[in-house]
Amino acid sequence: MGDIGFLLLIFFVVLARTQDDSHVQWDPARLANVDSAAAPLASIAVDVQDKIFLNGKQIGVDQITSRLNAILGDTPTGSRNVYLKIHKDASAKIFEPVIEAAGASGSDLFHIIEPDNS
Numbered sequence: 001m002g003d004i005g006f007l008l009l010i011f012f013v014v015l016a017r018t019q020d021d022s023h024v025q026w027d028p029a030r031l032a033n034v035d036s037a038a039a040p041l042a043s044i045a046v047d048v049q050d051k052i053f054l055n056g057k058q059i060g061v062d063q064i065t066s067r068l069n070a071i072l073g074d075t076p077t078g079s080r081n082v083y084l085k086i087h088k089d090a091s092a093k094i095f096e097p098v099i100e101a102a103g104a105s106g107s108d109l110f111h112i113i114e115p116d117n118s
Helices: 001-017 061-072 090-105
Strands: 030-031 043-048 053-056 055-059 081-086 108-111 113-115
Touching: 001 043, 043 061, 043 090, 053 061, 055 061, 061 090, 090 108
Parallel strands: 030 113, 043 081, 081 108
Antiparallel strands: 043 053, 053 055
8 A cells, every 4th residue: 555655656746847947047038017927837938048848848849839739728718827938038030939839829828027126
């Protein structure tokens, strides 16, 4: 019985790390007035090297729409929250197709911007 409990614990720990994007290096854009957003179902990040990550796993722009559709499923509009984290120095030729692909999934995108406290 203890073995089953231990295996279940490991299983849930592995699943909990699927949305870990702490290793992605990005420096957010800054804005004076920033509103808070609801909890996301997914997170897309574009790092300093123009690499694209969905929930912490590197993917190509052509995979974004299908992967988001799988994640969001039948979630109703207004609750299909996806955080979009784009490094402040990322090029438009990278992040514009990312935004387009995420929008094609019907997600509610929230661009993550840090408040400018200066």
